[in-house]
Amino acid sequence: MRKTRIVVPCYNESQRLLPQAFLSALHTDPSLSFLFVNDGSTDGTLQVLNSIRDENPAQVEVIDLESNCGKAEAVRRGMLEASAGAFDYVGYWDADLATPLEVIPEFCVVLEQRQVDAVLGARVRLLGRRIKRRALRHYLGRIFATFASLLLGMNIYDTQCGAKIFRNSTALQIVFSSPFKVSWIFDVEMLARFPLVLELSSAEVSDNWVEFPLQEWRDVKGSKVCGADYLKAVAEFGTLFYYLKTPASKAYKRYLHGWGRRP
Numbered sequence: 001m002r003k004t005r006i007v008v009p010c011y012n013e014s015q016r017l018l019p020q021a022f023l024s025a026l027h028t029d030p031s032l033s034f035l036f037v038n039d040g041s042t043d044g045t046l047q048v049l050n051s052i053r054d055e056n057p058a059q060v061e062v063i064d065l066e067s068n069c070g071k072a073e074a075v076r077r078g079m080l081e082a083s084a085g086a087f088d089y090v091g092y093w094d095a096d097l098a099t100p101l102e103v104i105p106e107f108c109v110v111l112e113q114r115q116v117d118a119v120l121g122a123r124v125r126l127l128g129r130r131i132k133r134r135a136l137r138h139y140l141g142r143i144f145a146t147f148a149s150l151l152l153g154m155n156i157y158d159t160q161c162g163a164k165i166f167r168n169s170t171a172l173q174i175v176f177s178s179p180f181k182v183s184w185i186f187d188v189e190m191l192a193r194f195p196l197v198l199e200l201s202s203a204e205v206s207d208n209w210v211e212f213p214l215q216e217w218r219d220v221k222g223s224k225v226c227g228a229d230y231l232k233a234v235a236e237f238g239t240l241f242y243y244l245k246t247p248a249s250k251a252y253k254r255y256l257h258g259w260g261r262r263p
Contacts, residue, residue, distance in 0.1 A: 004029075004108055004165070005085060007078030007092040008036045009071050014044040016096045016220060019052045025101040026059045032104065033059040033087075036095075037078040040068035072186035079176040083168055090172065091165030096220040099163035103214065107165045110210055120156075121163030122211040132218040140230060147237060148188050151244065153202035157211055159187045171197050178256055181243055182236040184229055192244055196253050 010017070026032055036049045046064055053060040063078060075092050082090045089108055093099065099121055107119040123141075125131045133141075141160065148159045164187075166172050175193045180186045195205045243252040 002088040002108065002112065003031050003033070003086065004089040004091070004104065005033050005035055005082040005087040006104065006165070007075060007082055007090070008034055008095050009039055009074035009078060009092065010036055010041060010045050010049065010095045011039040011068060011071070011074070012041045012043045012045055013095045014041070014048050017045070017048050018097060019048060019055070021097060021101055022052055022060075023055055025104065026056050029105060030059075033061070035061045035063065035078050035082050037063045037074040038065060039071070039074040040065050070183045072180045072183045075186070076176050076180060080173065083173045083176065087168050089165050090168050092162070094162030098220050099161065099214060099217055103163065103212075104165070107163075107212060110212060111165065111167055114210060116167070116210050117169070117205075117208040118164065118166045118210070120158070120209060120211050121161040121217075122158040122213050123161055123217045124157060124213040126213065129213070130216040130218070131214065134219055137219070144233065148185075151188065151237065151240060152192055154206040156191070156206070159191060160185075161214070161217070163214070174256060178258075181252075182239050184232050185236045185240070189240055189243075192240065193256055196249075196256055 008022075022034055026034070034052075036052070038046045038049055046062075049062045053062050063081065065074065065077070069077075079090060079092060089111055091104075091107070093101070093104075103121070107121075110116065110119045123131050123133060125133070141158070145157060145159065149156050152159075171194065174197045175190060180189050182189050195202045198205060242248055
């Protein structure tokens, strides 16, 4: 039986967490497990996570970060921990379940049947699909995706969807071993690391990835994304351009292979 571990970063999510949804997913799929990362929450998030773990300690683990490090670092630490375990597939999922947990087995089927290295959720607004996203976020997202595609050198529709699963590998561990240089658009930096770690072109790497158009996705009330974050994203694009497209890229590659040594 193939084993899948999903990392769920959580920061002040006590009012949005749905414990029964996670427990039901585990009951349905014995090969699935969750690694919750409490990112220094100041509300009752840790207590809720511990209650989920106590209900099913065999399939649930909780990491408690004493201080708030941000989603990028919470995901990185969780993925690093999960990829070191005996799991075939390792991924991360937004705690608000904007993408339903029922999609996880579908991602795993694609990984197994198509023998690809990654399945990335994509919020594609097609007829017959329930992608409920505010208009402003949708159009800003399309602009963002265009710049992300140019920076990455690959035709990717949605880098920011919080539903991604990877085939576990040494390369995956290296990708998450070094702290990210950006926070808000860390997904873009994460994807950009694979060609550098594998020493392949972006096209060669993306040939082994699949974007999975979601049947359902919704903006969940209480999102922590605000207008200032879009301005921050613009600045972070500049940071990534510096590390990926200038002579600094050589030092950045050494940084990755040095597992966290600063360039």
